[in-house]
Amino acid sequence: xxxxxxxxxxxxxxxxxxxxxxxxxxxxxxxxxxxxxxxxxxxxxxxxxxxxxxxxxxxxxxxxxxxxxxxxxxxxxxxxxxxxxxxxxxxxxxxxxxxxxxxxxxxxxxxxxxxxxxxxxxxxxxxxxxxxxxxxxxxxxxxxxxxxxxxxxxxxxxxxxxxxxxxxxxxxxxxxxxxxxxxxxxxxxxxxxxxxxxxxxxxxxxxxxxxxxxxxxxxxxxxxxxxxxxxxxxxxxxxxxxxxxxxxxxxxxxxxxxxxxxxxxxxxxxxxxxxxxxxxxxxxxxxxxxxxxxxxxxxxxxxxxxxxxxxxxxxxxxxxxxxxxxxxxxxxxxxxxxxxxxxxxxxxxxxxxxxxxxxxxxxxxxxxxxxxxxxxxxxxxxxxxxxxxxxxxxxxxxxxxxxxxxxxxxxxxxxxxxxxxxxxxxxxxxxxxxxxxxxxxx
Numbered sequence: 001x002x003x004x005x006x007x008x009x010x011x012x013x014x015x016x017x018x019x020x021x022x023x024x025x026x027x028x029x030x031x032x033x034x035x036x037x038x039x040x041x042x043x044x045x046x047x048x049x050x051x052x053x054x055x056x057x058x059x060x061x062x063x064x065x066x067x068x069x070x071x072x073x074x075x076x077x078x079x080x081x082x083x084x085x086x087x088x089x090x091x092x093x094x095x096x097x098x099x100x101x102x103x104x105x106x107x108x109x110x111x112x113x114x115x116x117x118x119x120x121x122x123x124x125x126x127x128x129x130x131x132x133x134x135x136x137x138x139x140x141x142x143x144x145x146x147x148x149x150x151x152x153x154x155x156x157x158x159x160x161x162x163x164x165x166x167x168x169x170x171x172x173x174x175x176x177x178x179x180x181x182x183x184x185x186x187x188x189x190x191x192x193x194x195x196x197x198x199x200x201x202x203x204x205x206x207x208x209x210x211x212x213x214x215x216x217x218x219x220x221x222x223x224x225x226x227x228x229x230x231x232x233x234x235x236x237x238x239x240x241x242x243x244x245x246x247x248x249x250x251x252x253x254x255x256x257x258x259x260x261x262x263x264x265x266x267x268x269x270x271x272x273x274x275x276x277x278x279x280x281x282x283x284x285x286x287x288x289x290x291x292x293x294x295x296x297x298x299x300x301x302x303x304x305x306x307x308x309x310x311x312x313x314x315x316x317x318x319x320x321x322x323x324x325x326x327x328x329x330x331x332x333x334x335x336x337x338x339x340x341x342x343x344x345x346x347x348x349x350x351x352x353x354x355x356x357x358x359x360x361x362x363x364x365x366x367x368x369x370x371x372x373x374x375x376x377x378x379x380x381x382x383x384x385x386x387x388x389x390x391x392x393x394x395x396x397x398x399x400x401x402x403x404x405x406x407x408x409x410x411x412x413x414x415x416x417x418x419x420x421x422x423x424x425x426x427x428x429x430x431x432x433x434x435x436x437x438x439x440x441x442x
Contacts, residue, residue, distance in 0.1 A: 100286040101209035102384040104147035107197040109214040112155040116184040116217050141169040145380035146365050156186030157222045159193040168363045190221035191230040214246040328355040328373045342369045
């Protein structure tokens with residue numbers, strides 16, 4: 001019985017990779033002594049592989065993520081390119097003032113399924129998301145002092161309110177720091193999370209902006225069986241004018257994109273950790289108020305047309321009339337004896353007194369638990385108007401033009417002198433004694 005030409009005995013020194021190479025396009029290989037001699041003395045010399053490792057054991061590398069040094073051994077050019085990319089992105093921001101809501105109520109729906117333990121983000125998705133969420137909460141309240149945030153977690157096909165809706169960032173940060181309450185497990189249920197978020201915002205006034213931000217890690221959702229599906233929940237979200245933005249860590253999911261588009265939110269898939277942070281930070285500024293509720297997919301075209309619609313409140317290019325809101329400025333209580341607060345029912349020192357009913361509140365801004373009055377402070381109210389008057393974009397101006405012109409070589413805003421071009425070009429040589437020319441080590 002004739003032997004197969006591709007057959008290799010069990011005791012042969014040939015590797016399994018040789019069979020795979022025979023099927024690839026290119027010049028055919030000749031087995032035997034002549035083939036080994038013609039290829040430079042064997043398979044290891046021809047392929048340049050490690051003799052002790054197989055092809056599938058090679059280390060996975062992302063060569064495009066490696067920052068390359070320039071001809072001077074410095075990383076300044078790579079850093080400058082990243083900064084220039086950020087400047088170009090900020091230069092593309094719109095300078096047109098839009099009507100936005102200064103009072104925001106947002107539920108952050110966090111996916112805590114088993115997929116959060118994947119290690120495509122180092123060390124895990126769970127650790128990266130928690131770190132970004134802490135910074136996100138601080139920045140969000142800094143730019144939206146009159147807003148309130150609540151957190152809902154999804155795991156084991158259930159939804160749970162981790163932090164109720166409130167305006168105290170310290171309370172939210174303390175909960176996010178307790179990892180024992182945030183152990184990922186099971187599968188997520190997107191329908192249960194959206195239903196709970198809708199129920200938690202059903203009592204809020206229509207004058208505020210109702211939003212949900214979903215950080216989704218899985219590639220599927222395990223929703224309960226029954227007559228009510230996630231599409232019915234989506235219709236309720238549109239009717240309640242709850243804007244839903246979804247940030248996916250794994251990939252694009254059809255139902256997630258449909259929810260984001262039909263509710264007027266944003267949908268994005270994070271490519272890496274830096275892109276994940278950019279997508280998160282894009283949701284910090286308040287969204288533009290639409291001219292004709294409820295929000296639909298054509299929100300961008302409606303805003304581009306200046307709100308001109310054939311009928312309704314936006315007809316004739318006129319914006320709808322604003323709504324008046326009742327707010328109260330509290331009286332700060334001295335740090336004397338402990339008294340009972342109306343918001344938590346605990347004995348605490350200090351606090352604020354509601355100007356309408358006289359109840360004690362722990363922090364402001366908040367809604368009084370007794371009379372429902374929104375209690376704010378004047379600095380918070382003043383800081384809430386920053387986005388209504390956007391700063392004009394900066395123009396590109398070369399340093400050489402500034403030095404050659406007859407105008408002043410100092411900044412008109414901070415009166416700081418512009419750096420000299422010669423010092424910038426020769427800056428890598430101006431280092432201290434004992435420091436390397438690159439300035440990175442001693």
